[in-house]
Amino acid sequence: MKDRKKREEYATLTAALADGEIQDDALRAEVELLISTDPYIRAEYIVQKSVKSAVKQKCTYHSCGSELKKCILEEIKSFCSKNRSDIENLLYRCRTGVVGRLFRRKLNAIKRVFN
Amino acid sequence: MTIKYDGDLYADFEREAVPHMDALYNFALRMTGDSDEASDLVQDTYMRAFRFFDKFEKGTNCKAWLFRIMKNTYINNYRKKTKEPERYDYEEVENYYENVKPSSTEDAHLEKEIFDNLLDDQIATAISSLPEDFRTVVILADIEGYTYEEIADFIDCPVGTVRSRLHRARKMLYAKLYDYAGSKGYV
Structure with missing residues (x-):
C-alpha cells in the first residue's frame, strides 16, 4: 500500500517533469531513472508529454479584438x-x-x- | 474629500490592467467556449476590477489579481446558469484511462501520430468537457504557458495542488482524445 502511494506520487511528478518544473536535481534524476526502468511511470510520462504537446500545438491563441x-x-x-x-x-x-x-x-x- | 474616480486612477488602470486583456480573453474563451460569453466575461471582469482598483496593491501581480476577479465573476455570473453542480465520474474515466494508456514506447509514437491527426476543435471540445478546476489548470499551463507558481497565484492554491490537478487533467484528456481518435478511425 505504501509502495503504491509512493508510486502514485512519482506518477504525479511526471507532470512536473514534462513541464520542466522539478527544480531539485536529485529528485529529477530519480524520476528520470524511474521513467527508464518502470513501465507504469514511463506510460504516465508519455501521456503527460503527448497531451501537453497536442494541446499546445492545436489550441490557437485568441486575442481580444x-x-x-x-x-x-x-x-x-x-x-x-x-x-x-x-x-x-x-x-x-x-x-x-x-x-x-x-x-x-x-x-x-x-x-x-x-x- | 478626494474624488475616487479621477484621471490618475484611470491612467494607472490603463497602464497596469489593460495589457493583460488578451490573456484574459483567451482564458475566458476557453472557459466559456463561446465568444459572446467570453466578451461579456472580460467586460464584467474589467468593470469590477476598475471599481475595486483602489484595493489593488501596487507592485503586486496585476495579472494574477485580474485572473482571480475573472474566476469569481465566472463562478458568480456564468456558472449560475447551470443549476446542477458538475458531476464527473472520475472512477469510470480512470478505469478507461488504465485500459487505453500506452503500454510501450512504440505505442507512444503511434499515439503521437494519432493525436497529430486530431483537429483543434476536437481538442477544444475535450478540454471544455473537463471539470472546471481541471480545465483551468490545463488552459493556464498548456495554452497560456504559465509556471506552476503563477498558476497557484492565479487560482489561489498550493503549487502541489496545481501539479496533481494537471497530472489528473491530462489523464482525463488523454482518455477523451483516445476516444475521439477511436470514433474517427485513427486507432
Missing part, C-alpha cells in the same frame, strides 16, 4: 465621468443646498461657542 478593447475602455471612462459628476454634484449640493446651509450654520454656532 480591438473593438472589444475599445468598448471596455469606453465603458470604464463613462463610469469614471458618471461617478465624478455624482461626487461633484454632492459637493455642490453641500455648498449650496438646504442641508449644506444648515450644516454651515451649526458649524458656525460651534465655532462661536469655542471662540
Whole structure:
C-alpha cells in the first residue's frame, strides 16, 4: 500500500517533469531513472508529454479584438465621468443646498461657542 | 474629500490592467467556449476590477489579481446558469484511462501520430468537457504557458495542488482524445 502511494506520487511528478518544473536535481534524476526502468511511470510520462504537446500545438491563441478593447475602455471612462459628476454634484449640493446651509450654520454656532 | 474616480486612477488602470486583456480573453474563451460569453466575461471582469482598483496593491501581480476577479465573476455570473453542480465520474474515466494508456514506447509514437491527426476543435471540445478546476489548470499551463507558481497565484492554491490537478487533467484528456481518435478511425 505504501509502495503504491509512493508510486502514485512519482506518477504525479511526471507532470512536473514534462513541464520542466522539478527544480531539485536529485529528485529529477530519480524520476528520470524511474521513467527508464518502470513501465507504469514511463506510460504516465508519455501521456503527460503527448497531451501537453497536442494541446499546445492545436489550441490557437485568441486575442481580444480591438473593438472589444475599445468598448471596455469606453465603458470604464463613462463610469469614471458618471461617478465624478455624482461626487461633484454632492459637493455642490453641500455648498449650496438646504442641508449644506444648515450644516454651515451649526458649524458656525460651534465655532462661536469655542471662540 | 478626494474624488475616487479621477484621471490618475484611470491612467494607472490603463497602464497596469489593460495589457493583460488578451490573456484574459483567451482564458475566458476557453472557459466559456463561446465568444459572446467570453466578451461579456472580460467586460464584467474589467468593470469590477476598475471599481475595486483602489484595493489593488501596487507592485503586486496585476495579472494574477485580474485572473482571480475573472474566476469569481465566472463562478458568480456564468456558472449560475447551470443549476446542477458538475458531476464527473472520475472512477469510470480512470478505469478507461488504465485500459487505453500506452503500454510501450512504440505505442507512444503511434499515439503521437494519432493525436497529430486530431483537429483543434476536437481538442477544444475535450478540454471544455473537463471539470472546471481541471480545465483551468490545463488552459493556464498548456495554452497560456504559465509556471506552476503563477498558476497557484492565479487560482489561489498550493503549487502541489496545481501539479496533481494537471497530472489528473491530462489523464482525463488523454482518455477523451483516445476516444475521439477511436470514433474517427485513427486507432
